[in-house]
Amino acid sequence: MSYVKYEQKDFVGIITIDREKSLNALNPEVLADLEAVVDAIDADKTRCVIVTGAGKKAFVAGADIGAMSTMGPAEGRAFSANGNDVFRKIEKLPMPVIAAINGYALGGGCELSLSCDIRIAADNAVFGQPEAGLGITPGFGGTQRLARTIGVGKAKEMIYTARNIKADDAYRVGLVNAVYPLDQLMDEAMKMAQRIAGNAPIAVRQCKKAINMGLQMDIDTAASFEPEMFAACCGTQDQHNAMTAFCEKRKHDPFIN
Numbered sequence: 626m627s628y629v630k631y632e633q634k635d636f637v638g639i640i641t642i643d644r645e646k647s648l649n650a651l652n653p654e655v656l657a658d659l660e661a662v663v664d665a666i667d668a669d670k671t672r673c674v675i676v677t678g679a680g681k682k683a684f685v686a687g688a689d690i691g692a693m694s695t696m697g698p699a700e701g702r703a704f705s706a707n708g709n710d711v712f713r714k715i716e717k718l719p720m721p722v723i724a725a726i727n728g729y730a731l732g733g734g735c736e737l738s739l740s741c742d743i744r745i746a747a748d749n750a751v752f753g754q755p756e757a758g759l760g761i762t763p764g765f766g767g768t769q770r771l772a773r774t775i776g777v778g779k780a781k782e783m784i785y786t787a788r789n790i791k792a793d794d795a796y797r798v799g800l801v802n803a804v805y806p807l808d809q810l811m812d813e814a815m816k817m818a819q820r821i822a823g824n825a826p827i828a829v830r831q832c833k834k835a836i837n838m839g840l841q842m843d844i845d846t847a848a849s850f851e852p853e854m855f856a857a858c859c860g861t862q863d864q865h866n867a868m869t870a871f872c873e874k875r876k877h878d879p880f881i882n
């Protein structure tokens with residue numbers, strides 16, 4: 626049995642962390658299942674991925690505290706490295722990934738959402754990096770991606786105080802793009818995913834690559850890199866169809882290329 630489910634709906638893949646009785650907490654087995662699901666995504670037929678948690682209470686309530694409680698330095702390093710590797714795989718998927726955050730997103734759960742391109746939350750969502758209160762640091766990318774996402778000052782405040790924030794505050798600091806009633810969250814995630822999937826797939830992937838790689842570079846290098854992403858789209862059927870439709874004053878529906 627796997628703790629991570631995968632469902633393909635047309636061009637959209639849905640990953641569900643499914644360990645509901647422990648609020649989808651990440652232990653080594655869940656991480657292994659997540660990695661296997663991510664590795665198996667068919668990039669040819671998947672244009673957008675949604676990551677969510679099973680049930681109505683938690684996205685992921687963190688790394689499994691019981692599993693971590695007896696770890697010494699070597700085991701802790703290996704667990705942290707493993708989580709970082711899996712989340713980096715999610716971040717490096719060629720297609721956009723949306724986190725649909727349906728409740729607690731604490732510690733490793735907040736970090737999982739940060740490895741996704743876009744975060745949308747239900748109104749019951751709670752975010753936090755409680756690690757400092759548990760005697761550890763964030764270990765699945767939180768010290769790196771939170772500051773890159775909401776800015777250094779806010780990230781330091783969240784990490785040093787270990788204080789949780791609710792969905793409306795997460796929206797205010799830019800941690801999530803939108804907040805919806807819980808029962809509408811997956812519909813809204815699907816709508817966004819389908820909208821992304823309806824755009825030219827090569828162009829969307831090049832946009833993701835350009836933004837993510839550019840963030841690791843100085844602006845001069847990044848600006849010299851963008852033409853390569855642009856060039857990769859030139860000459861594609863999508864570009865030809867969309868631009869010809871514009872020039873001929875026709876409506877273009879990217880779904881029917």
Ligand code: CO8
Nearest residue numbers: 647648650686687688689690701705731732733755764765
């Ligand atoms: N780990 C293990 N079990 C958990 C976790 C967790 N993170 N969160 C919840 N559970 C379990 C509970 O133990 C409980 O199990 P049981 O029914 O067997 O007692 C079940 O889920 C339901 O939880 P609660 O009864 O506590 O539900 P409440 O509604 O009362 O509370 C909370 C919900 C507030 C989310 C509460 O469960 C909580 O505070 N959980 C812990 C949250 C947390 O601190 N998360 C961060 C963990 S640290 C982390 O993620 C570090 C990531 C980097 C790791 C680096 C590796 C070295």
